[in-house]
Amino acid sequence: MEPVRWLTDEEQRAWRRLAAVVLRLPATLERQLQRDAGMTHVEYRVLALLSEEPDGQLPLRRLAAQANASLSRLSHVVTRLEERSWVVRQPDPTDGRTTLAVLTEQGREVLVAAAPGHVAAVRSVVFEPLSERDVADLERIAGRIAARLDEPPATNNR
Amino acid sequence: MEPVRWLTDEEQRAWRRLAAVVLRLPATLERQLQRDAGMTHVEYRVLALLSEEPDGQLPLRRLAAQANASLSRLSHVVTRLEERSWVVRQPDPTDGRTTLAVLTEQGREVLVAAAPGHVAAVRSVVFEPLSERDVADLERIAGRIAARLDEPPATNNR
């Protein structure tokens, strides 16, 4: 039982602000997309990721990773997208285990329609208040934390 | 219909990383708290906020604001906390509209028990990978974005 290392004052201030961002930013974007495009943020990201692929398709596993979601969640999301015919499931011919999500023409259209509003929202909330230097610093810092979030299924402390 | 201002490459990189943090960090902390203390992150924050008050009580409205949650959500959270006797609701004698959430002795105990693990998780994920300068930059940048998230119920773009 080692002594608890609490946060320093500086760390506490930084953490409070980061926590506010981390808790409010998703809610804000969620609301904008839901209101203007009738889709959730995950759904948008899935469509966007698919549209970036040359053939508009990706295995669920990879979609999950790139969208920062669990595979289970992604499966549910794809089901919803499929119901609206924005995406179709297709078996992967090269591997019987994997399922491909394929972007439909309709899906591409709703994405194109939704994108400007979403980008405007992101720009308005995150980039407008930042200087160029801020953006560079943000990239560096978020990268370090994100890297940490990838790796450590390790034991909690130390 | 003005031309869409897409993100620059630099902005895109920063955004991708920020998005990863914003989407994964809450999930990570959520899991840690759920696993080790049987409570959600919001529940923890509510207990923590109450414990910081000299009299261990706060109106729901203020709790909601400080915990970055909607009032509705907070009401549900307090209901759950009340069921476990970690908090009690009490009418505010000075204003018939407001309800006070009051931390119970039990509530304080579970918070004390949960805190070290949570702080360790936060330190491990956000502060360990950061230099001192990073922390200062983070405070500045998160502050700017958080400020933006507070104000603008304004029209979406411009």
Next chain:
DNA sequence: AGCGGTCGATTGAAGCTTCAACTGAGTGTG
């Protein structure tokens, strides 16, 4: 005092996410 408007809070339904259990396909080791 009366009246509309705002404010704090509650509630229930709908929707999304998580978790754990499960299936079926591939891999590798004897």
Next chain:
DNA sequence: CACACTCAGTTGAAGCTTCAATCGACCGCT
């Protein structure tokens, strides 16, 4: 070839959040 193991994906239940509707209390005018 068989067995164990891993991997991708699916599914349903439980739980949490959101949204909209609702309520009573307070405020500001007249």
